[in-house]
Amino acid sequence: MSTPSAPDAEQAYRHLRVEQEGSALVVTIDRPKALNALAGELVDELQDVLARAGAALADGWPFRAVILTGAGGKAFVAGADIREMSAMSPDEAQEYSRRMHRLTLDLERLPVPVVAAVDGYALGGGCELALACDVVFASEAARFGQPEVSLGLVPGFGGSVRLQQRVGPGMARELIFTGRRIDAAEALRIGLVNRVLADRESLLEAARETVELIARQAPTAVANAKLTLGAVAALPTEDGLAVEAASFRDAFTTDDSRAGRAAFLAKETPSFPGR
Numbered sequence: 306m307s308t309p310s311a312p313d314a315e316q317a318y319r320h321l322r323v324e325q326e327g328s329a330l331v332v333t334i335d336r337p338k339a340l341n342a343l344a345g346e347l348v349d350e351l352q353d354v355l356a357r358a359g360a361a362l363a364d365g366w367p368f369r370a371v372i373l374t375g376a377g378g379k380a381f382v383a384g385a386d387i388r389e390m391s392a393m394s395p396d397e398a399q400e401y402s403r404r405m406h407r408l409t410l411d412l413e414r415l416p417v418p419v420v421a422a423v424d425g426y427a428l429g430g431g432c433e434l435a436l437a438c439d440v441v442f443a444s445e446a447a448r449f450g451q452p453e454v455s456l457g458l459v460p461g462f463g464g465s466v467r468l469q470q471r472v473g474p475g476m477a478r479e480l481i482f483t484g485r486r487i488d489a490a491e492a493l494r495i496g497l498v499n500r501v502l503a504d505r506e507s508l509l510e511a512a513r514e515t516v517e518l519i520a521r522q523a524p525t526a527v528a529n530a531k532l533t534l535g536a537v538a539a540l541p542t543e544d545g546l547a548v549e550a551a552s553f554r555d556a557f558t559t560d561d562s563r564a565g566r567a568a569f570l571a572k573e574t575p576s577f578p579g580r
C-alpha cells in the first residue's frame with residue numbers, strides 16, 4: 306500500500322502555499338498585494354486544496370489538522386475581492402456567495418480540525434472564512450469585522466449564520482450593523498477567537514503545538530467528535546443527544562477505541578491504527 310501524502314506534493318498554486326509541517330498541513334493564502342482578498346481564482350484554488358486534502362485523508366492520515374493563515378504580515382484575508390465584485394450582476398453575486406458556502410462547508414466536513422491563524426485583517430469574507438474553522442488563534446495585530454454594510458452589502462460568506470453561532474445574536478447584530486472593527490483582545494472577550502498570541506511567530510508556534518497535541522489522539526475519534534459537534538450545533542437538545550449517542554456507539558466500532566481502552570488498562574501509551 307502506498308503511503309498517503311499531503312495533497313500538494315506536485316500541485317502549484319498562484320495564490321496559495323501548501324506545505325506539510327510535522328502533523329500539520331499549512332495552507333497560506335498568498336496574495337499580499339490585495340491583502341489576500343478572496344478573488345475567484347483564489348477561491349477555486351482553496352477548493353482544490355480541500356478536495357485533495359479530503360482524498361488524501363480518505364486513504365490514511367498524512368496530516369492530522371490544517372493550519373490556515375495569510376501571507377504578507379498585514380492580513381489574514383481582507384474580504385471578498387471588491388474589485389471583482391464591482392462588475393457583478395445580482396445573479397453572479399449569488400453564485401459567488403454559494404461558491405464560498407461550498408468552500409466553508411467543505412472546511413467543516415474535513416475529518417481533521419482546521420486552525421485559523423489570524424495575523425492582521427480578517428474582514429468581511431475573511432472573518433467569515435475564519436468562522437468556518439474549528440479553532441481561531443490570533444496575533445495581537447489581528448483585526449476582525451464585518452464591514453459589508455459600509456459597501457451597501459450584507460455578509461455573503463456565511464457570517465449571518467456562523468457569527469451568531471460563535472458570539473451570540475446580540476453581538477453579531479452589533480458587529481454587522483455597525484461594521485465596527487474589533488481588535489484581538491475584544492475578539493477574545495466575545496469568543497470569536499480562542500487565543501491571542503503576541504506576534505506571528507508565537508501565533509504559528511501555538512497553532513503547530515495544538516496540531517501536535519491533536520496528533521497524539523485517536524484520528525477516528527477526533528474526526529467523529531468534529532463531525533458530531535457540527536451536526537448537533539443547530540439541533541434541539543434531545544435531537545442533539547440522539548446524534549451524540551449514535552456517535553458514541555460508532556466510536557466503539559473502531560480499532561482506535563479498542564487500542565485506546567486496552568492501552569489505558571495496560572498502563573501503556575496508545576498507538577492508534579487510525580481506523
Ligand code: CAA
Binds near residue numbers: 339428452458
Ligand atoms: N478587495 C480587493 N482589494 C483589496 C481589498 C478587498 N477586499 N482589501 C484591500 N485591497 C487592496 C487595496 O485596494 C489596495 O490595492 P492597491 O494597492 O492596488 O490600491 C491594497 O489591497 C492595499 O490596501 P489599502 O491600501 O487599502 O491598505 P490600508 O492599510 O490602507 O487599509 C484595509 C487596509 C483597512 C483592510 C482596507 O484595505 C480595507 O478596508 N479593505 C476592504 C475591507 C472590506 O471592506 N472587506 C469586506 C469586503 S466585502 C465582503 O467580504 C463581502 C462578503 O461577506 C462576502
